[in-house]
Amino acid sequence: MSKFIFVTGGVVSSLGKGIAAASIGKLLEARGLKTAIIKCDPYLNVDPGTMNPYQHGEVYVTEDGAETDLDLGHYERFTNAKVTKDSNVTAGKVYFSVITKERRGDYLGKTVQIIPHITDEIKERIRRVAKTEDADVVIVEIGGTVGDIESLPFLEAIRQLRWELGEAYAINIHVTLLPYIKSAGELKTKPTQHSVGRLREIGIIPNILLCRTEKSISKEQREKIALFCNVDVDSVVEAADVKHIYEVPGALKKEGLDDLILRRLNIKVSDKGLKAWNDFVVERVKNPKYEVKIAVVGKYIALQDAYKSIYEALVHGGIANNARVVIDKIDSEDLEKGKIEKHLEGIQGVLIPGGFGSRGIEGKIRAVKFARESNLPFFGICLGMQVATIEFARHVCGLKDANSTEFDKDTKSPVISLLEEQKNVKKLGATMRLGAYPCQLEKNTKSFDLYKQAKITERHRHRYEFNNEFKKELEDKGLVLAGVNRDRDLVEIVELKNHPWFVGCQFHPEFKSKPDEAHPLFRGFVAAALAKK
DSSP: EEEEEEEOOOSSSSSSSSHHHHHHHHHHHHOOOOEEEEEESSSSSSGGSSOOOHHHOOOEETTTTOOOOOOHHHHHHHHOOOOGGGGGGHHHHHHHHHHHHHTTTTTSSSOHHHHHHHHHHHHHHHHHHHHTOOSSSSEEEEOTTOGGGGGGGHHHHEEEEHHHOOOEEEEEEEEEEEOOEEETTTEOOOOHHHHHHHHHHTTOEEEEEEEEEEEOOHHHHHHHHHHHTOEEEEEEEEOOOOOGGGGHHHHHHHHHHHHHHHHHTTTTOOOOOSSIIIIIIIHHHHOSSSEEEEEEEEEEETTTGGGGHHHHHHHHHHHHEEEEEEEEEEEEGGGGGTTTHHHHOOSSSSOOOOOOTTTTTTHHHHHHHHHHHHHHOEEETTHHHHHHHHHHHHHHHHOTTEEETTTTTTTTOEEEEOOOOGGGOOOTTTTEEEEEEEEEEEEHHHHHHHSSSEEEEEEEEEEEEEOOOHHHHHHHEEEEEEEETTTTTTTEEEEESSSSSSSEEEEEEGGGOOOOOOOOOHHHHHHHHHHHO
């Protein structure tokens, strides 16, 4: 039977529960255990697919086409755990399911309540992942902060699960904050005490405290926390700030967190260690041989989490090339006026990520034109591939009004247009082209050389596509259709002849990149940028 680790958080949000959960998964996999990881989000949206990036950050897409929380990206990057639509449990999904059952008559004669109906639905979804994945250990991260009213049903559900399973089968790790007060010159334990107090009021007694801190925790402070929070002294684990997230598993291992977890869950296994991870990933992140500067030209640049997987995949491309990737974040609206050279001076590569809406599009098109004419390595992803096609159609093929019907419904040259099946879509939630689709690569292309195989699958999230009516016209002028979905005759990858490195893909390769296994396109893009330097 699977064992469970419930990860909760207190004091403030953005403490790094997702990184903690992913790192715990990494540590347990190093001990030979199979893990599954779940993120429980307390918001009432069924999924984050319709949220503004400034509200939620990146929407991470799974192989089976679910739009999920960005923490699932951390889970996949750090571990081998399989992430699916069942790995993200939202309050919206839970309530929608319960209300649907009530309308159908499943609860006929009963009053439908938070307890037991909502909590039972949460527990059933957690158990379902454990059973489906046949995992040794299931890690369940509860979003939000203890004390938030919307998190209460999830906390009550895990309280019940811990009671039902017993202490040897379920533990709680509470991530909390030890703020450093500079004027006093000391760490303060009171916020942690209050956070644990709130958790205990709910009926959950934490087994392990993961204390986020800027400074090292002294023996006396650990003893104080243990005394006031009613945990063992060795269960007060320091989670000090590190320079890069990929150092976290090693830092927690030094604290003995994996041994502590295994002892609590009564699991006895050998230790394979993290040598390969530390020697390749961590060492190259900390001490790279080279450095390269990449411009990411986007429309949500102001929010760090909006392009989280893009930034991490660039780091992975750097690791593969033993290089530090310095990311210059450029708001595409800033490129719409004035000389573009001043914004892209000293850049060795340009990446344009995905997005929606017309804001900042002309700035992106100008960035593409500059990269194309300057022989600067260019990588366009989703919307980035679409604006690259528009730019080529306008300035090489002479179609001056070329555009996407997303931005101009009346354009005479709709080189990018709405997918046929999208034309009658009325509901926006979960109706895009989502998840993994096959792609056939053409030989003698950069993409084929990088993937080293003809058939690939990649994850999608979009409504608009390359318009095949303009295929011949663009090909005749030098646009290479390097990858195509043969089943539906959809262009997936475009490249340019006579350019050092110019690739645009309709899919999102960043979702399949890992620090110890960089995605081929990101590896190739960073290598091309290094060569340009």
